[in-house]
Amino acid sequence: MLALLERVEEAAAAHHALAVHRVCVQVGDLSGVEPELLDSAFGIVRGGTICEHAVLDIERVAARWECATCRRALDAGERLQCPSCGGPAALAAGDELLLGRLELEVP
């Protein structure tokens, strides 16, 4: 959480921003981060910072597995082994914890 705030403050300073209006993050279902807890933590740590009145926009990303070899997509709950070629699956999406976009108020 503090790392997120630090990174936002850094970007805001680079653009000589007066305030941060919106912070957009992507949180994968397998990232181990619970969006609601992230949001409530943000509400606590933003006090007194350039993010004081910022909205945290959280986009949840569902877990998506595909075959590492032939790229065939796997259904949720399926064995993580390609039904076509037998290769092990790779996570295509769902473990991200990304700072995406910022809306900054500039002079």
Next chain:
Amino acid sequence: MCETCGCGDPHLVSVEVRERILSVNDRAAAHNREHFAAHGVLAINLMGSPGSGKTAVLEATARAFAGRGGVAAVAGDLETERDADRLRAAGIPARAITTGSACHLDAAMVHHALHDEGLQGARLLFIENVGNLVCPAVYDLGQAFNVVALAVTEGEDKPLKYPVMFRKADLVLVTKTDLLPYLDVEAGAIDDALKRVMPAPVVFHVSARTGDGLGRWFGWLEAQLAARGDRDATHPAHGHQH
């Protein structure tokens, strides 16, 4: 600001960052990892529910490896030195990390424990995490491998219920297999559940009580140690300047 023409209005700009949020813990873990690599330490993060048999497996491992030296452990619990005491009794240096109310170990706690003199010279370091199938999965400690202990008594569907933990596992030890005759649990159903949350699961079924299956686990450890090569083991495990 001017209500007629908008002069003096602040401008809003949209800035694309698109960066992974690297937490403070990730940085501390990277620091641990560098030092493990520099000093030839194979660090294993052993996770699992409370009572999944982590300490029992480590006791058996300690007894099997104690004669050769260079094996040590840190054991995390909210309170007490009990696990570290058990591991010392089994023949290896061990240090307790009492976390108070924290439900997991983090990289800084492990880093602090590494300065313990008793752990210097270790080439195989077990980090027994706090018993918990959720939070420890999210905190990188700088380990080379994550091993998860899952007792047959926990039921067949734990991997499906706690996918984040099992996805992070490099190896799963299905423990307490000597109890299978007394349970309505099929070992094969546990394997099937693991295949739905891990793409290429490596699973050993073991009983620390009877010793069944432990040979494969010891063999896996030997193979990982051999893969690291015979680096100079005389280095202290964590002697460095900050």
